[in-house]
Amino acid sequence: MPKRILQGKVTSDKNEQTITVLVERRFKHPLLHKTVRSSKKYRAHDADNQFKVGDTVRIIECAPISKTKRWTVLTDETAQA
Numbered sequence: 001m002p003k004r005i006l007q008g009k010v011t012s013d014k015n016e017q018t019i020t021v022l023v024e025r026r027f028k029h030p031l032l033h034k035t036v037r038s039s040k041k042y043r044a045h046d047a048d049n050q051f052k053v054g055d056t057v058r059i060i061e062c063a064p065i066s067k068t069k070r071w072t073v074l075t076d077e078t079a080q081a
Helices: 076-080
Strands: 005-012 018-028 035-045 056-061 071-074
Touching (some): 005 035
Antiparallel strands (some): 056 071
16 A cells, blocks of 8 residues: 655654644535635654754655654655665
């Protein structure tokens, strides 16, 4: 089964090797036919501490790294490997 890849904005980089990414999705409400925005925060592994608040990043699913981290940051190097 393919791993999910999400795109979002970094909201926190205070933890060592961890960033918090806000992923927003838009969908049409089934009854009101109005566009609804829904967002969720994910904790992602950033081994090199290279991403800062405000950066747009892509994250990919991985095996659990800690209690809350199930995602890693997808960089250009890992995308080609």
